[in-house]
Amino acid sequence: MYRKKSFWFTVFFVVIFFLFIQYAQTHFDAYIIRIMNVAAIYVILGVSLNLINGFTGQFSLGHAGFMAIGAYASALLYMSPELKVMNFFIKPLIWPLNQIQIPFFPALLIGGLLAACAGFLVGAPCMRVKGDYLAIVTYGFSEIIRVLFNNLQSITNGPLGLKGLPTYTNLWWSWGWAIFTIFFIKRLIDSSYGRALKAIRDNEEAAEAMGVNLFRHKTLAFVVGAFFAGIAGGLLGSLVMTIDPNAFNIMLTFQIVLIVLLGGLGSITGTVISGVLIAFLMEWLRIVETPMKIFGFTIPGISGMRMLIFSVILMIAVLFFRHGILGDREFSWESIFSIFKKRDSMEGE
Amino acid sequence: MSWTLFLQHLANGIALGFVFGLVAIGYTLVYGVVKLVNFAHGDIFMMACFFVYYGITLFSFPWWLSFVFAVFLTALLGISIEKVAYKPLRDAPRISSLCSAIGMSFLLENFATVVFGGRQKAFYQPQVLNKTLNIGEIRIQLVTIVTIVVSIAALLFLNYLVYKTKMGLAMRALSHDFDTARLMGINVDRTITFTFAVGSSLAAISAIFWALRYPQIWPFMGVFPGWRAFTAAIIGGVGSIKGAMTGGFLIGMISIMLVAFLPDLAGYRDAFIFMMLVFVLLFRPTGLFGEA
């Protein structure tokens, strides 16, 4: 009964949400739309990293690398050949990439799939390497992606990056993917596969003794997480219109880790809330970097102040709010229903 | 390829190896005692360079005093980082302290950007150290030789500390079995403070030599040396000083030799180092000198 009821509630709210998106896309100003797009991308990144770090308990710092793969692969597929010629003026782009142009959606998908392949390669050493070491290996991986993309001039255009990318990303694309990510990962962790992942997190040795194939499930988490990170990378590239290898550095991964930590390791709801919060917060914090006048005094903007405040928040979160906004709790219609039910019965008395 | 050129590169490789080795020892000592990857170690390295810089420009210290001052301040910095960011989480799940270490690294980098500015600054080059010595055909910079000599001295002193003093014994006991050592009445806090002080001073020494060789300093300069040194520590076997030095040499040599002999592949240097790390972890997870 409840399951049916909550299903329709969910459908109803998703419909309302997309009506809102439609309204926002046509009526809101470009600045707010941009932040909302970023928020959606943060949600995708946070939820997908939470699958690896929060639900499977594998500490990965590789998200920036997966994003870079998704961003570059999709951009190289949806850019027009003329645009490619303009970008690659030092060394021409290799064949057949210089001829191809495909629509945005399949380009995104291919980007995501390539990131997923990388996720498999990174997840495989998980079998031998654990905890801190895994963090180092995945961090190393994302640095290597950066090094490779800086050097593979004829594929990635090296440190020059790709400029003038067409802006396909709009609220429909970004929030469409965000909703799909939430749906997919929520369903995954609630399924039998998800139970196996959580079992690995809680006790790896016992999980294995109960027949859970560690290799298959750890790589599953990495592959799915990396896929969505790749998609988010593709969306981001088409949103900011310029990508270069050094944009996908460890700072980016740290930001995503912060989103997950603030939201709560193992809570999708928390991650969604903190993803949106951080997107808006980071924009508002831009104020501290622009000069301002208070009581007639001009305070010059300090560059980097935004990131400093951001890292202070990160430290406060780690030291004092270790469980994030929601810990590992989730929003569910059932809990809402039960609140109403309690109230009803109390009123009845 | 001439023989003399090779020897020059060899000398450079050894000097760089010492630099990486000393940073790697910092990682190894801390990991051995508190079982924590001190992600902020590379940034402690960076801060040391800025301490020297401001010692000279702000307080007009002579360069050698500034060096000593920086080593001292860096040790203090290391101790305070441990007190603020790691100590409160000592009994928390590993993932928390790992996040705290990452956050600390992030914080130091951004702090440096705001306070010192993001642009590169020139590191002071003492005239005395810039001389070039000619040994037969081989031309070696004095800095290279000083690096090697001072590093050996630091290593000997470290060896004395770890194997001949009570504090060293406490450190070894903690890294062998934390809980038992605690029960045996070892002063855990003091030992950990000491470990961070030693690790950070070693980082400061190597940072100074690094900056004398590559005289540009900026807030993110610690990221790559830090990452390579940590790789060195893992390759050598975390917890082993001998291993950290060996790993440091290996990576120092690869860094120098790759640039010297295969300049086309120099851009991939870190990719090579990373591959090496993965292979070591896959086939000998405890590193070359690690204990099972």
Added chain:
Amino acid sequence: MALLKLDKVTKHFGGLIAVNNVSLELEQGELSGLIGPNGAGKTTIFNLITGVYPTDSGSIFFMNQDITRKKPHETAALGIARTFQNIKLFGKLTVLDNVRVACHYRLKSSVFSAVFDLPKYAEEEKRMTDESLRLLEAVGLYKLRNEKASSLPYGHQRKLEIARALATRPKVLLLDEPAAGMNPEETLELMKFIKKIRDEFSLTILLIEHDMKVVMGICEKITVLDHGCVIARGSPSEIQKDPEVIKAYLGSGTYARS
């Protein structure tokens, strides 16, 4: 023909010989015990059977199949289940989910069919849930099915571990000190319980136990280990009289109770 057979199995840890040339056979339906002083290598034998550690030499056969090099999840799928000396539950999962995890290896549906809840997956999920609930009923934890596993009292946690092991549909069940930390009353109940599940699920059980009342009370055959070697094997009454065993226990000074 023995169901499970260890043939001259040896395992070193560094310089220490944990298991030395041990041969052991379990017959179908047997309830046997593995005893010995602390550090005799009992748990190591469990870890070797289930594939947590590779053996240094010797081989292990299960239903005439060589399983010496199999991984833990493979031996579990073949029908060897275990519990742990220091309970290892999935603390943050519910009681029901703990048991359902152990059914997971039989799942045939793909990840996609699980995520999109396709009919085939829905049916398998229902079957897993039903089977898990039946097992929880059998061990008396049905009412607590939605509690977090870590919130259960100690005795219930032990039972949940057994229910979880049963969910892998084992032929052989390895119990590592099931009575540890229980009071005499609980222990008595546990003994009945072990016998009951042996008959109900037609299991072959090998248990490690320090509590001699349990071992002597329910085991049909006992193997005694000391310093990694088998020093005696036989029925409870034979073991009690065995001079080697008495010497091992009294001589080592660690165990005088029996």
